[in-house]
Amino acid sequence: xxxxxxxxxxxxxxxxxxxxxxxxxxxxxxxxxxxxxxxxxxxxxxxxxxxxxxxxxxxxxxxxxxxxxxxxxxxxxxxxxxxxxxxxxxxxxxxxxxxxxxxxxxxxxxxxxxxxxxxxxxxxxxxxxxxxxxxxxxxxxxxxxxxxxxxxxxxxxxxxxxxxxxxxxxxxxxxxxxxxxxxxxxxxxxxxxxxxxxxxxxxxxxxxxxxxx
Amino acid sequence: xxxxxxxxxxxxxxxxxxxxxxxxxxxxxxxxxxxxxxxxxxxxxxxxxxxxxxxxxxxxxxxxxxxxxxxxxxxxxxxxxxxxxxxxxxxxxxxxxxxxxxxxxxxxxxxxxxxxxxxxxxxxxxxxxxxxxxxxxxxxxxxxxxxxxxxxxxxxxxxxxxxxxxxxxxxxxxxxxxxxxxxxxxxxxxxxxxxxxxxxxxxxxxxxxxxx
Numbered sequence: 001x002x003x004x005x006x007x008x009x010x011x012x013x014x015x016x017x018x019x020x021x022x023x024x025x026x027x028x029x030x031x032x033x034x035x036x037x038x039x040x041x042x043x044x045x046x047x048x049x050x051x052x053x054x055x056x057x058x059x060x061x062x063x064x065x066x067x068x069x070x071x072x073x074x075x076x077x078x079x080x081x082x083x084x085x086x087x088x089x090x091x092x093x094x095x096x097x098x099x100x101x102x103x104x105x106x107x108x109x110x111x112x113x114x115x116x117x118x119x120x121x122x123x124x125x126x127x128x129x130x131x132x133x134x135x136x137x138x139x140x141x142x143x144x145x146x147x148x149x150x151x152x153x154x155x156x157x158x159x160x161x162x163x164x165x166x167x168x169x170x171x172x173x174x175x176x177x178x179x180x181x182x183x184x185x186x187x188x189x190x191x192x193x194x195x196x197x198x199x200x201x202x203x204x205x206x207x208x209x210x211x212x213x
Numbered sequence: 214x215x216x217x218x219x220x221x222x223x224x225x226x227x228x229x230x231x232x233x234x235x236x237x238x239x240x241x242x243x244x245x246x247x248x249x250x251x252x253x254x255x256x257x258x259x260x261x262x263x264x265x266x267x268x269x270x271x272x273x274x275x276x277x278x279x280x281x282x283x284x285x286x287x288x289x290x291x292x293x294x295x296x297x298x299x300x301x302x303x304x305x306x307x308x309x310x311x312x313x314x315x316x317x318x319x320x321x322x323x324x325x326x327x328x329x330x331x332x333x334x335x336x337x338x339x340x341x342x343x344x345x346x347x348x349x350x351x352x353x354x355x356x357x358x359x360x361x362x363x364x365x366x367x368x369x370x371x372x373x374x375x376x377x378x379x380x381x382x383x384x385x386x387x388x389x390x391x392x393x394x395x396x397x398x399x400x401x402x403x404x405x406x407x408x409x410x411x412x413x414x415x416x417x418x419x420x421x422x423x424x425x
Contacts, residue, residue, distance in 0.1 A: 114298060117294060117299075120290065120361075121312035131315070132302070212302055212303075
């Protein structure tokens, strides 16, 4: 117990870093994913071609490679990020692609008649998107978004590769130093706690959308 | 009064509507009839601005107008779709008041007051907070009618109003349409149901499949 209390502060500070990466990725990637999802469903072919290429690139290469590329690769051509910004940047690029695909699927499942019905009521395109389409899309995509959000918590541990002190790294350091399994077990427990909280919140959001079908 | 002059609509090279001429006088009910595939719905979609006619002219009260580009503030054509297309994420009251509030900039209070008057007329009292999935087919249709009326259209269009309903509800639709006629609403009804058309129509307009 005493040992746990001794290592807990460093684990919690690592968890804080994990949460920061998680938070910024979610806050930027989800709205950006909606916008790119709209772009993917647009009739303007050059735009959809570019977006499809971007999605293919981001989903088709390992996130680990993308992290290394941004932090160690880009400085070679003069683009320098600090560790933290590099991590956030790579995560946003990667997760936006996944969210864009999820929202594209959601957008395409809203019937054309909904747009027409809004059109004859003379709602503008953005009013239609905001009040009619987005709520229906959100309801459809919540389970898939939930999967990605939980993945993100765990994926954030990849930042150790560019030397960021996140939760996993904190546990790893303590285990290596003190030759005990306790820190790694604690790390597991903290991840489980974080995903449990996110699962709970997602469940709440889902039930809020269950008032209509 | 709405006049259509030489309205032509093609999909690619396929002629759907060939030189349609028709007139709808104020307060009357025009039924557009014909076999399926004849272009009835396409004609209605041209009138309501969901399709762009290839050529021809629409004249409303002596003024030429283009339903396809009619995005300004003059509310002209209301539409009740065959499958109603209520917004599933909004309550009945919000379905009705959304456009009056966002497009006509009515206050919450005015929009709700007007909605309630119309809802009462069409026996929808007490359904304000329900969501569309909780309504029967007939109720959904009446909500769709109230929603269209809330925009104060000059003309109300229906696409196959009887086809998504149980046969015994046909009578009810007739009653509603005739009730709105008493209130001087100009109505255009697309239907393949001749008997229904004859019961309500002041004029019938026959659309036949184009040969080309």
